[in-house]
Amino acid sequence: AVVSTQSKQWYQRRVSSGINAEYMGEKYVGMINAVINHFVIDGATHICQLMGICGVKSERAYTCEECIEGLDFVAEYLLDDMEIREFTVYLEQYFCNPDQDKCPGQILEWFPTMHKMAMEKFFIPSDICHKEPVCGAPTKPPTKPGF
Numbered sequence: 001a002v003v004s005t006q007s008k009q010w011y012q013r014r015v016s017s018g019i020n021a022e023y024m025g026e027k028y029v030g031m032i033n034a035v036i037n038h039f040v041i042d043g044a045t046h047i048c049q050l051m052g053i054c055g056v057k058s059e060r061a062y063t064c065e066e067c068i069e070g071l072d073f074v075a076e077y078l079l080d081d082m083e084i085r086e087f088t089v090y091l092e093q094y095f096c097n098p099d100q101d102k103c104p105g106q107i108l109e110w111f112p113t114m115h116k117m118a119m120e121k122f123f124i125p126s127d128i129c130h131k132e133p134v135c136g137a138p139t140k141p142p143t144k145p146g147f
Contacts, residue, residue, distance in 0.1 A: 029116055033106070034095055035087045037114075040074060047074060064135035071125030079119055084112050 040047065047052040051073050053066075062070070079084055088111050096103035129135045 028111075028118065031091055031095055031111060032115065033119065034091065035078075038080075038090060038094075039087065041047060041082070047077065062133075064129060067129035067132060068125045069133055070122075071128055075119065075123050075125060078123065084115060087115065088112055097139070105143060 045054070048070075051070065053070075054060075089110055091107045092104040092109060095107065131137050133139045
C-alpha cells in the first residue's frame with residue numbers, strides 16, 4: 001500500500017497529457033510484481049550463478065550477511081539500465097492487455113524512471129533481510145492450510 005501511494009504521488013507530480021497518474025501509480029505494484037516473478041523468482045538460480053556463489057544445483061542455508069550481500073547484488077541487477085530496458089519490453093509485451101492501446105507507450109514513458117525511484121526508496125537490502133529469522137527477526141508461526 002505504501003509503494004502504491006508513493007508511486008501515485010510521484011506520477012501526479014509528473015503528469016503529462018494522456019497519463020492517468022492514479023492508474024499508473026496503482027499499476028506500478030502489479031508491474032514490479034510481474035518483473036520480480038519473471039526475472040528474480042523464476043531466475044533465482046541464474047542470479048545466484050551470476051553472483052558466483054552457487055553451482056547449477058546447490059542449495060544451502062545462508063547467513064544474515066549473505067542475505068544482505070545477495071540483495072545488494074539483486075538491487076544492482078534491478079537498477080541496471082540494460083535490465084530496466086528488458087523489464088520495460090517484457091511489461092509492454094506481457095503486462096498490457098490487447099485492448100489497452102496506450103499501455104505500451106505509458107510503460108515505456110513512465111516505468112523506467114518510476115522503477116528507479118521506487119527501488120531507491122523501498123528496496124533496502126538490510127531492512128528487508130532484518131525482517132527474516134536469519135537476521136534475528138522472530139520466526140513466523142506455521143500457517144494452517146485453508147479448507
